Amino acid sequence: MTVPLHRTFASEWFKGRRTVVGPLVVAGGLLVPAGLLLTRLRVPGTLPELHANDVFWEVTWNQAWESIAVLLLPLGAIVLTALVTHHEHRWQGWKQLHATPQHPLALYAAKFAVVMVRLLQSLVVLLVGIWAVGVLPALLLPTVAMPTAPFPVWPFLVRGLELLRDVLPLVAIQFALGILVRNVVVVIGVGLAAWVAATVAIATRVAWAIPYAYAAMDHLDETGARTGPTPASLPVLAISITVGAFGLGAALYASRRDRG
Amino acid sequence: MNTAIEFRDVSYRYRRTRPVLDGVDLAVPASSVYGFLGPNGAGKTTTIRLMLGLLRPQSGRIQVLGHDLRRSARPVLGRIGSLVEGPSLYGQLSARENLECWRLVHGVSRARIDAVLELVDLAHTGRQPARDFSLGMRQRLGVAVALLHAPRLLVLDEPTNGLDPHGIVAMRQLLRRLADNEGVTVFVSSHLLGEVERLVTHLCVLHGGRVVEAGTMATVARAAGARTRFTCDLPERALAVLAGLALPATREATAVCTALLTPDQVADVVRALVKADVGVHAIEAGHADLEAHFHRLTTPTST
Numbered sequence: 001m002t003v004p005l006h007r008t009f010a011s012e013w014f015k016g017r018r019t020v021v022g023p024l025v026v027a028g029g030l031l032v033p034a035g036l037l038l039t040r041l042r043v044p045g046t047l048p049e050l051h052a053n054d055v056f057w058e059v060t061w062n063q064a065w066e067s068i069a070v071l072l073l074p075l076g077a078i079v080l081t082a083l084v085t086h087h088e089h090r091w092q093g094w095k096q097l098h099a100t101p102q103h104p105l106a107l108y109a110a111k112f113a114v115v116m117v118r119l120l121q122s123l124v125v126l127l128v129g130i131w132a133v134g135v136l137p138a139l140l141l142p143t144v145a146m147p148t149a150p151f152p153v154w155p156f157l158v159r160g161l162e163l164l165r166d167v168l169p170l171v172a173i174q175f176a177l178g179i180l181v182r183n184v185v186v187v188i189g190v191g192l193a194a195w196v197a198a199t200v201a202i203a204t205r206v207a208w209a210i211p212y213a214y215a216a217m218d219h220l221d222e223t224g225a226r227t228g229p230t231p232a233s234l235p236v237l238a239i240s241i242t243v244g245a246f247g248l249g250a251a252l253y254a255s256r257r258d259r260g
Numbered sequence: 261m262n263t264a265i266e267f268r269d270v271s272y273r274y275r276r277t278r279p280v281l282d283g284v285d286l287a288v289p290a291s292s293v294y295g296f297l298g299p300n301g302a303g304k305t306t307t308i309r310l311m312l313g314l315l316r317p318q319s320g321r322i323q324v325l326g327h328d329l330r331r332s333a334r335p336v337l338g339r340i341g342s343l344v345e346g347p348s349l350y351g352q353l354s355a356r357e358n359l360e361c362w363r364l365v366h367g368v369s370r371a372r373i374d375a376v377l378e379l380v381d382l383a384h385t386g387r388q389p390a391r392d393f394s395l396g397m398r399q400r401l402g403v404a405v406a407l408l409h410a411p412r413l414l415v416l417d418e419p420t421n422g423l424d425p426h427g428i429v430a431m432r433q434l435l436r437r438l439a440d441n442e443g444v445t446v447f448v449s450s451h452l453l454g455e456v457e458r459l460v461t462h463l464c465v466l467h468g469g470r471v472v473e474a475g476t477m478a479t480v481a482r483a484a485g486a487r488t489r490f491t492c493d494l495p496e497r498a499l500a501v502l503a504g505l506a507l508p509a510t511r512e513a514t515a516v517c518t519a520l521l522t523p524d525q526v527a528d529v530v531r532a533l534v535k536a537d538v539g540v541h542a543i544e545a546g547h548a549d550l551e552a553h554f555h556r557l558t559t560p561t562s563t
Contacts, residue, residue, distance in 0.1 A: 001338055003365055011364040018352040018389075087350070096348035096405065099312045100365050101337040259314040260344075 003102045009110040016114060021083050025118050028076045029125025032064045037133045047137050047144045056147040060133055061156060062223065068126070069163060069219035070199070074212055077119065077167050078174055078191035084115050085178025085187070095260025104254040112175055112246065119171070123160045127153070166218045166234060169211035169241035170195075176249025204228045211241050263323070264290045264413050264445035265311055270320030271469075272306055280306045282469040284320070288447055288462070293439045295460035296449040299558050303469040304449040305345055308417050311447075312342055325413055338366070341411035343419055347402025351391030355382045355401050358390055359408055366409035376404040379434060395422030403431070407438075413445045414438065420455055432459045453554045467558045478520060484553035486520035491542040492533065501536045505529060520545060 016022070040047060050056060088094045097107060134147045170191070177187045191212070198213035207217060207228030217227045218234050230237060267286035273279040281303045288294045298304050309315045311324055313333025322329040327336040349358050359373045377383040380400040385393070390401060399422050406414055414435070420428045436459065438444040450456045456463065463480045465473040473480055491514055492498050498516045502509040505528065509518045521529065526543060533540050 002334055003338075003367070007364055007367060011361050014357075014364060015350050015353065015361045017357060091348060091350050092346070093348040093350065095309075095314055095344050096342070096362075098314055099337060099340070099342045099344065100362070101334045102365060103334070257316050260309075 001101060003100065003106070005106045005110065008102050008106045009113055012107075012110040012114050013117070015087065016084070016118075019083065019087070021080065021118060024076075024080060024083070025122045026125055028072065028080075029122040030129045032068050032072060033126065033129030033133050036060065036064055037136060040133070040137060041140070044137070044141055044144065047141065051134070051138065051145055051147045053147075054149050056134060056149050057130075057152055057156075060130055061159075064126070064130055064133075065163070065219055070213075070216040073163065073167050073215050074170055074195050074198075075192075076122070077171050078188060078195065080118055080122075081115050081171055081174040082178050082184055082188050082191070084111060084118070085175060086184040089182045089184070092260075098259040105250055108179065108250045108253050111179070112172075115171060115175060119164055119167070123157075123164060127156055127160065130156070162235075163215050163218060166214040166238050169214060169238050169245060172242045172245035172249065173211070176245055176252070179249060179253050202227055208237060211238065214238050262290055264288050264292075264325060265294075265447060266321075266323040267307070267311075268321040270307075270310065270317065270322060272303075272310060272315065272318050280469050281310075284466070284469070284471055286464060286471065286474070288445060290445050291439055291443045292462045293435060293446045293448065293460045295456035295463045296447060296466065297451070297453060297456060297463060297554065298449075298466035299451055302451075302466040302558070304451075304466055305417055307466070308342075308344055308415055308447075308449060311415060312340065312344065313337065314344070338409065339412045340415060341406030341409065341413070342415040342417075343399075343402045343406045344415075344417045346417075346421070347398050347405065349390040349393075349398055349401055349405075352389055354387045354389060355385045355393075355404070358401060359404060362405050362408050368409050372408055372410070376407045379407065380404045381430065396424060396427050399423055400427070400431075403434075411444065413447065415447045417449050418451070419448060420450070428455070435459060453550055457550055465554060465557050472557045478522060480553075481550065482520040484550050487517045487546040488519070488521040488526060489515050489517045489542075489544045489546055490529065490533065490540055491515040491544075493539040493541070494537075497536055498533055498538050501532050501538065502529065505532055514541075517546075 053059065088097060131151050134151070137144045138146045174187065174191050177190060181187050194210060195212045198207070198210035199216065201207045201210055202213050202216060203226055205228055207213065208230040214234055214237070220227050265286060265288035267284050270281055270284045271279050272281040284307065296304055296307070306315065310317055310322060313329060317329060324333070325336050325339055350361065353361070355377060356373055359376065363370065363373055374383070380403055382397060382400055382404065385397070390398065393401065399419065403416065403419055406416065420431055423431060435446045435448065439446050448456060448460065457477070460477060462476050463474070464471055473483065490498060495511050495514055495516050499509055499511055502516060502518060507518050507529070509516045530540055530543070
């Protein structure tokens, strides 16, 4: 009898306990809001006016995403994916996993789902962090009031999900590499090289061909900066490449002759 | 089903190397404790990986618990517990948490975790992460993982690696108990004869990818030169009695010696000797020098 997918996922999720993945998600989600908060607290005189601004949250969101979209999200996704996929290589778990009645595609999908859930967690942490950037100065400084504008949870959540969608091709490619290649240095090295190439090429005609900077392209497009042309919309490209990379990686993994 | 594992003319090679397995035939009886012996590089682990579906068969036929592995091993893997080339443990997790990972996969009750932790004497380890375990503790936890879902077949690759003498005895007792009381078939590989000879009911010796000896322990002991010795008052008459039973024997002073006999054969011989008025003073089952036999079988000139 083949193990149902939900049990495979439960097991994969459980084995992430007490790894650095959880702290990394929290630290990654809070890093930029913390930096933004400290920067603002250094010049408290500007805060009362800023907090009274109707677009306070939008300003804060855009400032945060400048570094997240270009730097933190792709690099964080590369490291997060490598940590999750390297777990079995590190502890020589593949042979034991493959000696259980779990379908290889279920294993592949469950591990991918773990990465996805971790990314969603980091988005939630980021939203909390951005909210704290508005709330904490008002609690710490008597001269600063709470932001007058309500915190736009749903618009931010939707926009955050859009940017996570942009990073999915990177995750799918890095995930396939991490599953298929034992050496984590190679996996992270390839990811970093591809990210550097994508960042350098971001305003060129070939930018779309290196999907490691789609989140940055999306963010820059929204802020009016110039990015390279794309043969289709970014969402279509991102989803297509994700499906392709996931399918190819899963097929290569499932068809391996040597399973540990 | 009388045979738990069956290999028929199985060969395997990795890429362009010479065959690691070359026409291997195996028949592991159900509920036996089957020792799979061979020097390093003989092909033991490859055989185990084939029977667990970790490698795809290239030629020959493999049946495990009645299931043909040519298509997929998955339907039968839920009934097999395994430990291959050392335990696969997640170092940051405790023994209990490691078992919980596999419990979630197999869908067994939490009580099984307590049961197997007791069995392998690791119930006291609490929250200690597995990376801090000694080699022997890791090995025992690996066996606990293999036992968690109460499998019908246990496939253990060098399970006593790293165990101290007390641990080896405890492991031997555990495996015999599983076979004798619960009918579990235990397949144990080792490169140390002394480790398996007191544990197994059957033995197979692999060398250079080929089976060079296989059978019950008695058969193997006989092949190694083990004898049954009857000390009696009329050895010449005893020789004639044994000849009448079609058992070739030789005389040694006041004794006659035959190849190692089964308990039933010993009873038959004693009955016949007594009937012929031969006084039997002692019966000894002579120990074969299995070590020397194994060495003979696995030296390069023996193939």
